Amino acid sequence: EKWVGYRCNCYFISTEEKTWEGSRKVCISQNSSLLQLRNKDELAFMTSNQD
Known part of the structure; x- marks a missing residue:
């Protein structure tokens, strides 16, 4: 598990499997929201960060 930065x-x-x-x-507990991929660049970034 890790935090990574990309485009602000x-x-x-x-790596923990959970339901949606x-x-x-x-x-929500971390004052965040689930990722909604908006373009191919974000998809490529997320794909490249799968360990």
Whole structure:
């Protein structure tokens, strides 16, 4: 699990498997929200950060 920065945003990348609702609750507890990919650049960034 790690936080990474990309284009003025921070992303928490977790290897823990959760339901959508479980993931949403974790995000809310960290004052964050689930990622909504907006373009191919974000998809490429997230794909390259999968460990």
